[in-house]
Amino acid sequence: MDLATWIDSLPKSELHVHLEGSIPLWALFEILTRHGGDPEVPDLQALERRFAYRDFPHFLAMWTWKHGFLRDAEDFAFLAEAAAREWLAQNITYVEAHYSPTDASHTGLSVGDLTRAVRRGLDRVVGVEVRLICDVVRDSPIPRALRTAEEAAELQDLGVVGIGLGGPEHSHPPEPFAPVFARARALGLHTTAHAGEAAGPESVRGAVEVLQAGRIGHATRAIEDPGLVELLAREQTPLELCPISNLRTGAVPSLESHPVRTYFERGLKVTLNTDDPPMFNTTLTGEFVALHEVHGFTREDLLTLLHNALDASWMRDSDKTRRHLELDQAARA
Ligand SMILES: [Zn+2]
Numbered sequence: 001m002d003l004a005t006w007i008d009s010l011p012k013s014e015l016h017v018h019l020e021g022s023i024p025l026w027a028l029f030e031i032l033t034r035h036g037g038d039p040e041v042p043d044l045q046a047l048e049r050r051f052a053y054r055d056f057p058h059f060l061a062m063w064t065w066k067h068g069f070l071r072d073a074e075d076f077a078f079l080a081e082a083a084a085r086e087w088l089a090q091n092i093t094y095v096e097a098h099y100s101p102t103d104a105s106h107t108g109l110s111v112g113d114l115t116r117a118v119r120r121g122l123d124r125v126v127g128v129e130v131r132l133i134c135d136v137v138r139d140s141p142i143p144r145a146l147r148t149a150e151e152a153a154e155l156q157d158l159g160v161v162g163i164g165l166g167g168p169e170h171s172h173p174p175e176p177f178a179p180v181f182a183r184a185r186a187l188g189l190h191t192t193a194h195a196g197e198a199a200g201p202e203s204v205r206g207a208v209e210v211l212q213a214g215r216i217g218h219a220t221r222a223i224e225d226p227g228l229v230e231l232l233a234r235e236q237t238p239l240e241l242c243p244i245s246n247l248r249t250g251a252v253p254s255l256e257s258h259p260v261r262t263y264f265e266r267g268l269k270v271t272l273n274t275d276d277p278p279m280f281n282t283t284l285t286g287e288f289v290a291l292h293e294v295h296g297f298t299r300e301d302l303l304t305l306l307h308n309a310l311d312a313s314w315m316r317d318s319d320k321t322r323r324h325l326e327l328d329q330a331a332r333a
Contacts, residue, residue: 003292006299007285010330011323013094013309014273014284016192016217016240018166019083019118019132020067020099021276027082028278032069051279056198056249060168062279067103073117076104080121080130086277088128092284094323095128096313098164100135102148111151119158131314133164133192136180138172145180153187161314162190164217165207170198174206174213181211190214190314192240197251201225208237215239215312220246223259229266238269238312244282244290245275261295264305271309303331 001009023031029044041047053059070076087095099118101111109117115132122130134152136145152160163184165177174193181191195207197218204222207213208231215238222228222239232239241260246252264270272287274280288305291297297305310323 003299004285004289007288007302008091009333010303010306011091011093011326012284012306013313013323014087014092015096015215015238015271015309015312016242016273016275017095017097018099018135018276019080019097020070020103021063021279022083022086022097023079023278024082024086025278027079028066028069031075031079034075035069035071038069048281051281053249056170056251057168059249059279063276064103066279068106070104071107073109073113076109076114076117077121080118081124082121084122084125084128084130087130088125090284093128094310094313094315095130096133096161097130098133098135098166100137100166101151102135102137102140102144111148112155115155115158115160122159131159131161133162133190134160135164135166136177138165138167138169138174138177140167142176142180145177146183149180149184149189150187153184153189156188160189162192162214164191165193165195165211165213166217167194168198169194169203173199174203175210178210181213185212192217194218196221197246197249201228204228205231208232208235213237214314218242218246218251219263220251220259223262229263229268232263232268233266236269238271238308239263240271240273240312242273242275242287244287245280248280248282255290255294258295260291261297264297264301269308269312270305271312272305299331303327 101114191213192215193207193213194217196204200221201224217240219239243258252258
């Protein structure tokens with residue numbers, strides 16, 4: 001069995017993927033068309049070209065452009081269903097997906113109504129369990145971010161399990177969000193933060209030491225601080241690495257230069273993720289194949305990454321045990 005077929009055959013988990021960045025391009029084009037379209041994007045090929053980025057700020061600008069076309073509850077139900085079908089088609093059976101009510105404030109939907117629409121779409125797809133991470137956006141004022149965390153905590157019966165800090169990392173360091181993270185934890189939510197993607201290792205240190213984030217998204221530039229790499233190894237802080245995303249946004253100049261191999265060899269808790277797969281022209285299987293081809297990961301190494309994702313997930317321990325067994329059985333088949 002070739003590697004891609006083998007990876008496809010395994011039940012996989014994703015811990016760092018954005019729901020609104022997971023809309024298949026055909027579905028996004030349908031939403032665009034539904035709302036009058038954009039004369040500069042007359043077809044799918046033009047939409048694909050839109051998602052080639054000069055740098056991280058350019059990516060954020062395209063993210064915002066796309067969000068302008070998400071207008072009502074039906075758009076969110078539609079995109080959630082389309083994303084879930086795509087995950088299921090790749091045998092991704094467990095997902096903790098970020099979604100961003102703050103970025104959808106132009107819709108006038110309350111956080112509750114938006115989340116209910118997303119859940120409605122997700123529930124139309126059987127075979128993939130999707131739990132939600134509510135994004136706190138870094139350029140929000142702190143009182144607004146606190147309100148988002150509190151609203152998220154009220155939606156745990158809709159599968160909201162955590163908050164995630166996202167947005168313009170290069171201009172907004174993590175430390176001011178410490179009260180938001182503390183409040184979220186007190187209300188029963190898990191926490192993760194983007195760090196070390198568009199900003200340096202100090203952002204990772206801030207997210208670990210000050211926010212006490214349960215996981216770190218990207219952590220790409222932690223490699224620049226040897227003491228920090230030791231800390232991450234010692235603490236076994238789960239890292240949600242997204243190598244192809246980093247390549248597409250210019251966070252790394254090449255896949256060869258991505259620190260994933262070094263982190264893995266030093267015993268850091270590495271998981272592999274896609275971030276915004278259609279926007280970065282990647283798939284989860286594609287990420288695994290790239291690690292094999294570019295960094296020499298063996299099948300056993302790749303299996304370790306899949307087990308790491310289960311360990312680092314926020315599912316119940318009994319579910320972890322069951323999914324570890326299912327993964328091992330599928331790998332031996
Ligand atoms: Zn992300």
